[in-house]
Amino acid sequence: MICPYCKEEINDGAIKCKHCKTNFALSQNVTKAGGSATYQKNANVAPIWASITGLVLGIIAFLASLNDSFDEDELIGLFMIAILAIIFSAISFANKHGGRGMAIAGLLTGIVSFILALGSI
Numbered sequence: 001m002i003c004p005y006c007k008e009e010i011n012d013g014a015i016k017c018k019h020c021k022t023n024f025a026l027s028q029n030v031t032k033a034g035g036s037a038t039y040q041k042n043a044n045v046a047p048i049w050a051s052i053t054g055l056v057l058g059i060i061a062f063l064a065s066l067n068d069s070f071d072e073d074e075l076i077g078l079f080m081i082a083i084l085a086i087i088f089s090a091i092s093f094a095n096k097h098g099g100r101g102m103a104i105a106g107l108l109t110g111i112v113s114f115i116l117a118l119g120s121i
Contacts, residue, residue, distance in 0.1 A: 051099030054089035054106030061113035078117045085110030
């Protein structure tokens with residue numbers, strides 16, 4: 001059988017590719033046809049990179065917005081970080097990525113930080 005990801009030869013019925021370390025147990029719709037296998041990624045296993053990024057940026061923006069006074073450059077940076085937190089959290093919702101709770105937290109902290117930055121103008 002050939003690994004569909006790295007195209008290396010692996011044992012028939014392998015659960016994990018020994019070359020690229022892809023875990024086929026997370027895949028569904030495994031079918032054998034003529035000695036090769038076709039794999040389709042599981043729709044329930046989605047990347048959470050956008051959720052994590054939105055949450056981290058939201059926390060950074062929120063903590064930065066707790067400062068009492070800003071100069072013009074700091075305020076622009078705070079707006080940018082808050083907007084990026086909102087954007088990454090929205091990407092997570094739109095693409096139905098995992099980590100929905102982190103996306104909600106990132107969205108809320110991004111919005112609160114944006115409002116606090118507006119209050120500092």
